[in-house]
Amino acid sequence: MPFLVLSGISKSFGAPDSRTEVLRDVCLTVEKGEFVAIVGYSGAGKTTLLNMISGLLRPDAGTVTLNDLEITGPGPDRGVVFQNYSLLPWLTVAENIALAVDQLFPNWSAAKRSQHVDHHIAMVNLSHARDRRPSELSGGMRQRVSVARALAMDPQILLLDEPLGALDALTRATLQDEISRICRESGKTVVLITNDPDEGIMMADRIVPLSAGPGATLGPSIAVDLARPRDRKALNHDPRFKEIRSRVVSWLLGEGGRPAVSVSRKLVLPDIEPEDLNIPRPLIGGRRLPRRRSEERRETVEIPS
Amino acid sequence: MSDHVEIANLSKVFPTPKGPLRVVKDFNLRIRRGEFVSLIGHSGCGKSTVLSILAGLSDATAGGIVLAGKELTGPGPDRGVVFQSPTLLPWMTAMENVMLGVDQVFYTASREERRQIAEYYLTVVGLADAMHKRPAELSQGMRQRVGIARAFALSPKMLLLDEPFGMLDSLTRFELQQVLLDLWNRNRLTALMVTHDVDEALFLSDRIVMMTNGPEAEVGEILEVPFARPRRRQELLESPEYYRLREQLIEFLNVRAYTLKGQTPGQGHGPGPTSHAPISPEAEPLKPGATAERTAMKAEPALKS
Numbered sequence: 199m200p201f202l203v204l205s206g207i208s209k210s211f212g213a214p215d216s217r218t219e220v221l222r223d224v225c226l227t228v229e230k231g232e233f234v235a236i237v238g239y240s241g242a243g244k245t246t247l248l249n250m251i252s253g254l255l256r257p258d259a260g261t262v263t264l265n266d267l268e269i270t271g272p273g274p275d276r277g278v279v280f281q282n283y284s285l286l287p288w289l290t291v292a293e294n295i296a297l298a299v300d301q302l303f304p305n306w307s308a309a310k311r312s313q314h315v316d317h318h319i320a321m322v323n324l325s326h327a328r329d330r331r332p333s334e335l336s337g338g339m340r341q342r343v344s345v346a347r348a349l350a351m352d353p354q355i356l357l358l359d360e361p362l363g364a365l366d367a368l369t370r371a372t373l374q375d376e377i378s379r380i381c382r383e384s385g386k387t388v389v390l391i392t393n394d395p396d397e398g399i400m401m402a403d404r405i406v407p408l409s410a411g412p413g414a415t416l417g418p419s420i421a422v423d424l425a426r427p428r429d430r431k432a433l434n435h436d437p438r439f440k441e442i443r444s445r446v447v448s449w450l451l452g453e454g455g456r457p458a459v460s461v462s463r464k465l466v467l468p469d470i471e472p473e474d475l476n477i478p479r480p481l482i483g484g485r486r487l488p489r490r491r492s493e494e495r496r497e498t499v500e501i502p503s
Numbered sequence: 504m505s506d507h508v509e510i511a512n513l514s515k516v517f518p519t520p521k522g523p524l525r526v527v528k529d530f531n532l533r534i535r536r537g538e539f540v541s542l543i544g545h546s547g548c549g550k551s552t553v554l555s556i557l558a559g560l561s562d563a564t565a566g567g568i569v570l571a572g573k574e575l576t577g578p579g580p581d582r583g584v585v586f587q588s589p590t591l592l593p594w595m596t597a598m599e600n601v602m603l604g605v606d607q608v609f610y611t612a613s614r615e616e617r618r619q620i621a622e623y624y625l626t627v628v629g630l631a632d633a634m635h636k637r638p639a640e641l642s643q644g645m646r647q648r649v650g651i652a653r654a655f656a657l658s659p660k661m662l663l664l665d666e667p668f669g670m671l672d673s674l675t676r677f678e679l680q681q682v683l684l685d686l687w688n689r690n691r692l693t694a695l696m697v698t699h700d701v702d703e704a705l706f707l708s709d710r711i712v713m714m715t716n717g718p719e720a721e722v723g724e725i726l727e728v729p730f731a732r733p734r735r736r737q738e739l740l741e742s743p744e745y746y747r748l749r750e751q752l753i754e755f756l757n758v759r760a761y762t763l764k765g766q767t768p769g770q771g772h773g774p775g776p777t778s779h780a781p782i783s784p785e786a787e788p789l790k791p792g793a794t795a796e797r798t799a800m801k802a803e804p805a806l807k808s
Contacts, residue, residue, distance in 0.1 A: 472608035
């Protein structure tokens with residue numbers, strides 16, 4: 199039985215007389231335990247789509263159901279990791295995570311809650327930074343806190359909204375591996391939003407490309423049937439990796455790309471050469487004419503030696 | 504035909520509190536007319552330093568550069584530069600930003616002809632409907648299109664690109680690489696691009712110059728890119744040769760960029776998809792051809808002007 203179902207989702211923004219359709223008829227089913235990556239252009243509506251799963255936005259048409267229950271608002275059964283980390287700056291790592299844990303598990307003893315927090319801090323390898331505030335952490339470390347916080351709520355589904363977009367290439371690669379490992383170990387269902395096809399291939403079980411907006415819609419699913427853990431170096435030699443990569447990129451640049459605006463306009467490119475600005479300009483009145491390529495004459499002169 | 508650009512024994516020393524730091528040492532490179540060359544290397548290897556000396560924005564400590572038979576002494580409109588951020592004047596429209604340079608180098612032409620030049624290049628980069636917008640109204644990708652149009656509109660003798668797509672997301676980057684390539688195919692300006700994106704270098708260049716790690720960075724190896732032009736990304740992604748060259752570049756960046764300088768690979772920074780993968784025991788040995796080329800380049804006699 200499908201776990202997360204999006205059926206016929208449409209969403210528009212703007213005043214009634216000038217509405218922009220962002221998403222049109224988006225359908226997606228995700229099985230329990232599956233890791234799905236939605237890859238698309240920036241501005242295509244990826245975050246809008248994710249916000250409708252998290253319940254922060256309601257679709258204009260269509261429904262989102264999780265475990266057969268329609269989603270009507272946000273809730274702790276869906277853990278979200280945002281691109282900008284969204285940590286409370288005056289709380290330490292442990293306190294940020296405890297905020298979520300204390301809310302969700304009020305019946306647990308204080309000792310059990312604190313142990314639960316520590317377990318998740320250790321899971322993202324931040325035990326040494328347990329009592330630091332976000333401003334004392336690097337971007338990659340902050341995003342780990344955010345992942346730990348989302349998982350500590352023990353959600354049914356984890357929603358990752360371009361979690362690594364703000365990080366440098368190396369940290370991104372490390373965190374891609376780490377997040378995939380953690381997600382696999384926890385057996386969670388995950389929906390990842392990204393604009394990087396390679397990130398999708400590294401992390402997900404399945405890639406669903408989202409076409410360029412306006413009126414974006416999902417393309418055909420592409421299964422990423424590569425063994426885990428995925429070794430970047432080995433993947434470079436893997437014919438299956440190349441095939442998947444080529445399919446994702448081709449769809450996004452072709453069918454799912456921005457519609458090629460064919461402008462038929464008469465353009466004139468004057469046939470003139472730039473002037474050498476080191477040669478002093480003639481005084482006003484002594485105006486020169488530009489050099490034209492078509493008027494240039496070339497001659498070959500033979501010089502007897 | 505003789506070389507269009509000759510970079511001879513270029514060195515750059517920066518004074519630091521700990522004494523002088525030699526960033527680039529004896530950098531030699533010759534570029535043919537109409538050739539597209541990429542400089543690839545880790546951050547801090549001095550590739551941008553080389554480019555800014557070429558642009559005339561920084562002085563060489565030793566060595567010199569000859570462009571089309573003239574030694575370069577400072578910045579000038581004979582070199583069109585595309586920076587990582589588009590550096591447009593915010594109070595001017597896209598058209599006015601392009602016209603700023605066009606008015607200077609085509610001062611002998613009529614106002615109408617100058618306008619036609621700007622309009623032509625802005626249309627070709629896909630801004631037919633946005634040329635009268637200010638930078639604030641344009642997306643990051645569109646601003647960079649203005650930057651590309653501005654550089655080409657000067658009909659420079661050489662095009663310098665300093666990580667032109669580094670700030671864009673991967674899909675927008677693919678689109679703009681195509682825009683750049685289409686425009687470049689029209690007039691084949693001699694171009695030098697600095698990048699650390701392996702795919703970008705392979706897609707655009709005729710030759711890729713790999714730089715060893717800094718300080719004292721040098722030309723490590725040179726890779727000829729054999730793909731016929733005009734190129735289509737789809738065809739490239741399906742070609743086995745493409746992945747072979749890609750591996751060779753990644754291998755260089757991960758291993759030989761360090762070992763050629765007597766460093767241990769894998770320490771510290773380094774972009775690229777395999778940056779922290781373990782070094783495989785079957786790591787390709789240094790190619791005899793590459794070594795020969797390297798020595799040959801060093802043995803090049805000093806330029807006589």
